[in-house]
Amino acid sequence: MTSARLPGTSASTSAHTKLLDDRRFHVLLPDEDWGRLPLATWRRFSKRVADGDSVVYVGVVDEVSFSEIGWWFAQAVRMIGGPLPTGRDIGVPMIVTVTEDAATGGQTWTRICARKRGFPQVIHSAKRFAGPTGLEEYVGFGISMALRIAVEGETLTFRSAGYGLQLGRLWLPLPQWLTPGDLAVTHRDLGAGAFRFTLDVIHPRYGALIHQSALFRETVS
Structure with missing residues (x-):
């Protein structure tokens, strides 16, 4: 399990340098909370590359569960691009x-x-530093989710703060019955270059719908 950087085809060598001065996530948190993060987590979320360059993390899915309604x-x-795990x-x-993505100022x-059979599932989304909370995840078809970030213990947590439909410059909140409920993503450093990613979707009426966990390990920081 590794992490690496893939340069864009037109970027110069100097543009490929990873800069640990990206404050876009930091400014969404009080300095005291940001300071509680492990150094490795701080580095991952302060790492900025040139426009079009990528950082790649490779891991293994070790937990998945669905309720019947969640599946x-x-x-x-x-129908809107498959933004949730399906297997x-x-x-x-x-x-x-x-x-x-320099065009939007986001990622x-x-x-x-x-999958053990068939082609892999591919999920695309864009993190934009915009919206009512300063951070939103856009999944396509005009649909986005406002996010609030917090530090819980030493874990960086992203929690949904409303879903909406973008129509031009208008952002229209979606009614609750059209949403999956509360979504939470966590990033927990495990030391020695390893970290755990989790995704949980919990509906206010139907309870836990989806859980996924994956373990990643960095060999290039």
Whole structure:
């Protein structure tokens, strides 16, 4: 399991240098909270590359579970690009690519999750430093999710703070019955270059819908 940087085809060698001065996530948190993060987590979320360059993390999915409603919901949202995991396979590779997007001032995240049979599932989304909370995740088809970040213990947590439909300059909140409920993503450093990513979707009425966990290990920082 590794992490690496993939340069864009037109960038110069000096432009490929990873800069640990990206404060876009930092400014969304009080300095005291940011300071509680492990150094390795701080480095990952302060790393900025040239426009079009990517940082790639490779890991293994070790936990997946769905309620019956959660599984059907994950299949249904394939109509808007499939932003949620759809398979139950564990022990399969997961690749996460973070690409700088100068046009929006944000990042494009691509998650590739292998399957034991058939082609991998590919999930695209864009993290934009905009919206009511200063951070949103855009999944396509005009649909985005506002996010609030926090430090819980030494874990960096991203929690949904409302879903909306973008129509030109208007952002229209989606009614609760059209949303999966509360979504939480965590990034927990495990030391020695390893970290754990988790995704949980919990509905206020139907409870836990989806859980996914993957273990990553860095060999290039």
